Amino acid sequence: MRAASAWGVVAPPMKTRTDIGPGGAAHVAVLVGEVVEWLRPRPGACLVDATVGLGGHAAALLAAAPGARLLGLDRDRAALARAAGADAVLLDLGVSSLQLDDPARGFSFRVDAPLDMRMDAGSDPSAAEIVNQWSERELARILAAFGEEPRARALARAIARARPLRTTGELARVIGGVLGRGRPGLHPATRSFQAIRMAVNDELGELERFLADGYRVLRPRGRLAVLAYHSLEDRRVKDAFRRWAADCLCPPRTPRCVCGWSAKVRLLTRRPLRPSAREVARNPRARSARLRIVERLEERA
Numbered sequence: 196m197r198a199a200s201a202w203g204v205v206a207p208p209m210k211t212r213t214d215i216g217p218g219g220a221a222h223v224a225v226l227v228g229e230v231v232e233w234l235r236p237r238p239g240a241c242l243v244d245a246t247v248g249l250g251g252h253a254a255a256l257l258a259a260a261p262g263a264r265l266l267g268l269d270r271d272r273a274a275l276a277r278a279a280g281a282d283a284v285l286l287d288l289g290v291s292s293l294q295l296d297d298p299a300r301g302f303s304f305r306v307d308a309p310l311d312m313r314m315d316a317g318s319d320p321s322a323a324e325i326v327n328q329w330s331e332r333e334l335a336r337i338l339a340a341f342g343e344e345p346r347a348r349a350l351a352r353a354i355a356r357a358r359p360l361r362t363t364g365e366l367a368r369v370i371g372g373v374l375g376r377g378r379p380g381l382h383p384a385t386r387s388f389q390a391i392r393m394a395v396n397d398e399l400g401e402l403e404r405f406l407a408d409g410y411r412v413l414r415p416r417g418r419l420a421v422l423a424y425h426s427l428e429d430r431r432v433k434d435a436f437r438r439w440a441a442d443c444l445c446p447p448r449t450p451r452c453v454c455g456w457s458a459k460v461r462l463l464t465r466r467p468l469r470p471s472a473r474e475v476a477r478n479p480r481a482r483s484a485r486l487r488i489v490e491r492l493e494e495r496a
Contacts, residue, residue, distance in 0.1 A: 201290075206304075206363040210301050217313055217319060221460040222389075223251070223477065223478040223480070223481070224249075224251025224252050224255070224426070225287070225289065225422060225470060225474075225478065225480070225481040226422065226468065226470055226474070226481070226484055226486050227251060227252060227255045227483045229468050229486055230252055230255065230256070230285060230420055230422075230486065231255050231256060231259050233418065233420060233468075233486075233488045234256065234283040234285065234418050234420055234488070235283070235418070236256045236257075236259050236260035236263055236283055237260055237263070237282065238260050238262045238263060238338060239259050239260075239262045239264075240260050240263045240264075240282040240283060240284075241261060241263070241264055241266075241280065241281050241282050241283075241403075241414075242256050242257070242260070242263050242264065242266070242281065242282060242283045242284075243265070243266045243268065243281045243283070243284040243412065244256070244265060244266070244267050244268065244285050244287075245268045245284060245285065245286045246285070246286055246287040246288065247267035247268060248287065248288075250267070252285055252287060252331060253265055253267055256283070256285070259460060266281075280412075280413075280414050280417075281412050281413055281417055282413075282414055282416075282417045282418075283417060283418050283419075283420075283421065284409075284412055284413060284417070284418070284419045284420070285419075285420050285421075285422070286405070286419075286420070286421045286422065287375070287422040288398070288402065288421065288422060288423050288424060288428050289422065289424045289480070289484070290302065290314075290325075292390070297444045299311075300312070300313075301321075301322060301362075301363055302363075302388070303363065303388075303391060304363050304364070304366070304367035304382060304384040304385075304388055306363070306364075307362050307363060307364030307365075308362060308363050308364075309354065309361065309362060309363075310323040310326055310360065310361065310362060310363060311323065311394045312379075312388075312391060312392045312396070313395055313396065314396050315396075318396075320395060321395060322392070322395050323336075323360075323361065324389050326354060326358075326360050326366060326391065326393055327358050327359050327360060331352060331354075331355040332351070334347075334348045334350075334351035334354055334355065335348045335350070335351035335352075337390050337391065337394045338350055338351060338386075338390045339393075339478040340390070341389065341390035341393040341394060341399070341427065342386035342387050342389050342390030342391075342393075342438070343386060343393075343426075343427075344386045344387060344390065346373060346374060349373050350369075350370060350373050350374070350387060352374045353369050353370075353372065354366070354369055354370075357369045363388075366384070366387075366388075367382075367384040367388075370383055371383050371384065372463070389425075393427075398428075399427060399431070401430070402428060402431055402432075403431060405474060406431060406432065406435035409435075410459045410460050410489070410491055412440050413460075413491035414491065415491055415492065415493045415494065416493070417491045417492060418463070418488055418489065418490050418491070419460075419485050419488065419489050419491075420486060420487070420488045421486070421488075422484055422485070422486050423467075423484070423485050423487070424483045424484055424485070429485045429487075431465065432487055433467075436462060436487060436489050437462070439458070439459045439460045439489065440459070440460050440461060440462045440489065441456070441458060442456075442457060442458050443456055444456045457495055458466065458490060458492055459491065459492060460489035460490060460491055461489065461490045461492055462489055463488040463489060463490055464486070464487050464488050466487070467485035467486055467487050468486040468487075469484065469485060469486075470482065470484050470489075476485055488490070491492050
């Protein structure tokens with residue numbers, strides 16, 4: 196999850212390509228039609244785009260619901276708390292093109308830039324701190340856990356020996372020296388850069404804190420849509436949605452319910468919605484997207 200605005204109509208021009216990043220690549224919002232269809236924004240509704248980025252989904256939601264109010268957030272949980280009682284909430288967990296394509300942000304191995312990767316420039320740690328100051332053991336742990344990198348130990352050892360590393364290019368070369376050229380179409384540093392970025396921004400921690408009770412931001416019959424881009428995120432979203440939708444959380448062999456839990460939401464997508472081949476051809480960054488949606492139930496008497 197990625198500063199916040201106050202309540203108000205956020206209405207960037209309605210277009211599929213929302214902006215051009217400094218690197219020259221257009222940012223294209225993912226699964227826009229499906230998001231609008233399933234969140235079904237109504238005139239006068241209260242909408243929350245909790246990862247507003249460059250506004251592609253926000254524009255589409257507002258275009259479909261004249262008079263709606265939209266709160267655009269970007270990595271601000273305190274502001275999200277103000278949204279309790281929303282009719283529709285969207286979380287897009289992807290990294291935006293604005294971040295990936297700006298060399299100064301240090302997210303990409305394709306341009307040599309200072310190691311940073313912070314979505315919030317005022318936060319800590321930066322990628323440079325993790326790469327140069329964390330222990331070899333900790334490096335191996337995050338490369339394995341967040342990047343699902345099978346050679347995490349060897350990579351951590353090589354990174355530790357090459358310190359200090361100051362730029363994305365230097366780090367990518369160390370990784371390439373261990374992994375070689377990698378699979379066709381996949382840069383060998385892809386998984387490692389993903390893992391370090393996720394650690395820098397505590398991405399899974401942010402997501403898990405929301406998924407603890409995120410259904411509370413919805414009004415009865417309000418809907419929440421989450422766009423995830425890899426299995427680590429999607430698995431957590433799937434498990435949380437199933438927990439929210441369960442009638443009981445007691446262990447399976449408990450003779451009678453003692454947990455006091457009741458279902459909070461209804462699952463609208465048993466399986467995630469995926470982008471079409473046509474959308475992937477137009478926007479390759481959409482290829483791994485998975486969209487899941489739930490609807491808040493009426494409170495039981």
